[in-house]
Amino acid sequence: xxxxxxxxxxxxxxxxxxxxxxxxxxxxxxxxxxxxxxxxxxxxxxxxxxxxxxxxxxxxxxxxxxxxxxxxxxxxxxxxxxxxxxxxxxxxxxxxxxxxxxxxxxxxxxxxxxxxxxxxxxxxxxxxxxxxxxxxxxxxxxxxxx
Ligand SMILES: [Zn+2]
Numbered sequence: 001x002x003x004x005x006x007x008x009x010x011x012x013x014x015x016x017x018x019x020x021x022x023x024x025x026x027x028x029x030x031x032x033x034x035x036x037x038x039x040x041x042x043x044x045x046x047x048x049x050x051x052x053x054x055x056x057x058x059x060x061x062x063x064x065x066x067x068x069x070x071x072x073x074x075x076x077x078x079x080x081x082x083x084x085x086x087x088x089x090x091x092x093x094x095x096x097x098x099x100x101x102x103x104x105x106x107x108x109x110x111x112x113x114x115x116x117x118x119x120x121x122x123x124x125x126x127x128x129x130x131x132x133x134x135x136x137x138x139x140x141x142x143x144x145x146x
Contacts, residue, residue, distance in 0.1 A: 001029045006036045013040070014047050 006029050012018050013026055030037050 001025050003029075003033060003036055006030070006033070007039060010036075010040050010043050014044055 006026055009018060009022060009026055013023060018026070030040060
């Protein structure tokens, strides 16, 4: 095993969750590698501290750093810029759409459209009224025997 592989297993080794074969390989590496042994000691110390249940008290400079960053986080935009960007974009698009539709209505209502094709009414051909029925135009099955 190399150092990277051993470092991946160190936490599991501390918790006792490794198989005996892998544990033996890790211990073989730890006998020859001082840096991995040092890392194991540090992690064992951290695990032992966590088991005690004690709490850590952060240094005062941590609170100072947090306080320095707070004004930037609390700054809230006001007015229209406080809207979510997508809502503002949707509203602007809606208003622009209404303006475009109204402009199209005004243009259509005021435009004097001239037809490009002229349609003229021409009455259908009407034969003069007659009592004569033209049987020759009807199919034979519709002919009536007189
Ligand atoms: Zn190592």
